[in-house]
Amino acid sequence: MRSIIEMTENTAPVITMANVEGGGHGNGGCGGCWWWKKVLDWGEAKIQISFSLPMLLTNVAYYCIPLVSVMFAGHLGEAELAASNLANSWATVTGLSFMVGLSGALETLCGQGYGAKLYRMLGIYLQSSCLISIFFSILISIIWVFTEPILLLLHQDPKISKMSALYIKYLIPGLFAYCLLQNILRFLQTQSIVAPLVIFSLIPLILHIGITYVLVRVTSLAFIGAPIAVSISLWIAVIMLAGYVLFSKRFKVTWNGFSKESFKHVVTCLKLALPSAAMVWWVFLELF
Template structure:
């Protein structure tokens, strides 16, 4: 007599599985919930930080068609050549700080963070030089000369924000590897709210006009970085992972660069 056909799948689930028993075998719902609770604050904080430069473009765009085109082009150029690269450079901290925190080598987290900030500062200088030649580069890429000129003016005042953005991304990775994500939402939405007031004042209430939009973005990004830096400095939860600056971080610059550059290249 033939044995009954085995209709169980590789995971032991029958098609007629009831009450979600099959799904429970396929997916760990508790783990999925944990991952979602960890990911959503990170997504929101990144959206809020990204919105700072977007809001500046919106205010600049209300000044005229050339201003709208110039600020949009400048923001795209800055994102591709600068902000995205800075995000990639900080990616190595996810590996290094994650390993250090997991191994309870807490003092290494601050050393890796400082080394990463030094690397970000160095590359910010290089990118700033590149941004100084924005107009001829864009014209060479067959962009409209008038719009290229407006983009060059806009990106000139974004340069200070580039340095702050590099530091900001490093601190974000430093916090994320310690599973600290909820405060990131607060510390990202506050600068965005402040930014509306700053950009409105500089663009509409001063003689800066168009220049005020990127200047406001730079100021707001610096505020974002300083708020997180103060949080790390004074919150008790970081008493083991942040104990001040150390010259030892210079010894890890090369090691950090070997991970940071490939990480930046993948995003770039």
């Protein structure tokens, strides 16, 4: 045993500054720079980009839909610009951001289900999350109905508050579309299906530009044509994504149709959805 210890002590490598700073040859002549090869792992970076970039483009496209309507409404006059901007900000903080947070529960539940190969549960969780989102959409819609007195309570201009309340009124159908849209997006994302989402987001955006132009500029709807266009375009996006899930063979194991079992998992989804919604909502509230 003593001879082994002595041999180990005599043959142990000595770490010097020369080895660390570039004198070592065991690292391909790079010395201390060898660890950069692990940091600059472009293979892993490409995988991350291939998933994150399509989702980035998808979310930007959906964000631009209400923004385009604000731009068209803003060309009608200064009052219309102020009212549509205020309404859009109010809708984002009180409704749209909350829907994004609620759908966050699917990232955990569907991700775990897909990893455990419980593919059928993904469709069940999707339905449970949609039920939760629809319920909260109803509650938020009630709040939106009282937008004018709330804005007046916050010391906003009476005329702008009245116009903003009118704008919000026609955004209510779009709120229900948006909540379903976010849930379907998470359902697809957890299955690593992201590239087709870019197409399904750009088409509604392109159509939205035409729809908004016609409703605002051509018809007599004018100002209220802008929020109506948002609601129409968001429902087009939902129909396209829902059709993709229903008729594509890629989801034959994760979507088995509507099931009463989804009601049993509402509480499970709610425990994850509420904290997620609170975090997202708080971020947007600070921005507001």
